[in-house]
Amino acid sequence: MTTATATPPTPAMPATPLSPTSFSNLWWLVSDTITLTRRNLLAVARIPEALFFSTIQPIMFVLLFRYVFGGAIQTDASSYVNYLMPGIFVQTVAFGAVSTSIGLAEDLQKGIIERFRALPMSRGAVLLGRTTADLIRNMFVVIIMTAVGLLVGFRPSTGVALYLAGTSLILLFAYALSWGFAIVGLTAPNSETAQVMSFPLIFPLTFVSAAFVPLASMPSWLQGFATYQPFSVTVSAARSLMVGAASTGTGRSTMYWVVQSLAWILGFLIVFIPLAIRKYRTRT
DSSP states (O other), X not given: OOOOOOOOOOOOOOOOTTSHHHHHHHHHHHHHHHHHHHHHHHHHHTOHHHHHHHHHHHHHHHHHIIIIIGGGOOOSSSSHHHHHHHHHHHHHHHHHHHHHHHHHHHHHHHTHHHHHHTSSSOTTHHHHHHHHHHHHHHHHHXXXXXXXXXXXXXXOOSOHHHHHHHHHHHHHHHHHHHHXXXXXXXXXXXXXXXXXXXXXXXXXXXXSSTTTSOGGGXXXXXXXXXXXXXXXXXXXXXXXXXXXXXXXXXXXXXXXXHHHHHHHHHHHHHHHHHHHHHHHXXXX
């Protein structure tokens, strides 16, 4: 009588990055992200007053600096409005990125994200859908601000391709900021607190920058910070792309500012995305 020996089962190979399971999970993530992006955009469309007033604010800044302060500010650009508009673009999308924190805090407050957790959907789609929707909304606002700038005398002089490169850089910067404000929204107990927490973070960086006045006009002890902080770097990069490197008054090339801005954007994404995902998991 022979004793049969059981052959140990062959261990299953882990799924590789190119396995069908991985493709299925990726498609699941993309599909859910598209669905939630559309949901967030529809929420904005159903409250047109919010989009209207978020657009009126930058228009008021354009008119204020163009016709009230513009005559007293000397720049190296061909006109002050050419110097001003890239800064207004960055300020506008940065303020628009704050809506990420407000939207996430509001969804948490209403229990909507808890309902998402009960559905068979990708967890990462909640954050991706929110940040993508805010990016699309910022694209719409930039188009409006471009039209307003042209009406008040803004004349980009570097060509359509470089102008589009400048706006793309600005929108990419806004997308990176949205992930930072996602952390704020997941930390705040409600949407009102999220708004109160967000604006003190963004106001100093916006106004202590090259957005509205030349850096040379600032006190010497402030110029170092104002020159190399992320808002100033992105404004200088966008201004160089849209109007020309000479308009920045820094003596640096367009490539220099673009590389600096991309470095800030990449750094923000590397730091903010994992922190936002971790905060989302612990909060929910």
